[in-house]
Amino acid sequence: MNRVAIEKKVLSENDQVALRLRTALTDLGALSLNFIGSPGAGKTALLERTLQLLPYGTRAAVLTGDIQTENDANRLRRYGFPVKQITTSGACHLDARMVERHLGNWLDDGLDLLLIENVGNLVCPTSYDLGEDAKVVVLSVAEGEDKPLKYPGIFRKAELMLLNKVDLLPYVPFKPELARENARGIHPGIDIIETSCTTSFGFDHWLKWIAVRAEQKKASAKSFTELTSA
Amino acid sequence: MHEMGIANSVLEAVEKELQRYPGHRAAKVGLRIGEFAGVDSDSLEFCFEALVTGTPWEPLQLEITLCRVEQGRRGDELELAYVELDELQEAVA
16 A cells, blocks of 8 residues: 555646636736625626626626526626626536636637626535635625524635625614624624615625725736736 | 535546556545535545445545644645555455
8 A cells, every 4th residue: 555645636627727717817907706695695686786887888797607597697688798607507606617618708808807606505616716806705684694604614715795685674683793793703804895786775885895906906917917028 | 515526526636646656546535624615524425435336446435634724724625635556466466
């Protein structure tokens, strides 16, 4: 018997594709966000409202993952941006290869913002790097405040938590402060923004968050180009 | 829920490793899983067994080491630690 140390990630194949995606997106200065949340948290509605309110001229594109149907892509297409549905036929998450395959020639024409809506699930998508700049976890007030405690993996990895459907707060027993406390207990540095896709509450704050991150990405792309051309 | 895919990735990685050691077969593979990796070890063991049973991989074993967040550990590890190899001749003799 001969034991050989390997010391590599199980998903290193996925990570290689993710790295290739990240490099291509960084070259363009495009910000990429990976939206993860339970089914029904409001991910698609959130993207719809975001597309509607993006500053004029933003070159955005959307990939939306579901196990079956084109329904989400049909909803998202109404806003005039390129949208592609990724149907996973049973897989509970998106992987980097699916993203790469569906991007097609979107990167050729330049891009500022890539929004990726993952399959509704708080567990499996957490393991797969899609070459994104940040994971954004969507939690709605129709769920429990203890979701961050029950599914710590995604709340640790997400840079931002969108606490969605806050227009329902008068009708549900959800305590936003407790949800914040739970999320910060798992990940002290997580950003939290409250949103409502019905009233657009919080979208000024959320769009500002995107703008700051997009600016940082553009700046890093610029310094990257200077570095490689020097 | 995605443990079948993970189990498959483990076998792919072992296969790749075996290419570097001609004349060997894998007897055991060691995995390291962090407490926040989002991977259930019972489910992974079940999937791994299902993939291996009745194939030339048999009787390949899986050993999982769970790791908690402590010094230097991120808690989201999902890593191949090692593979134990047997020489094929020995197996025949």
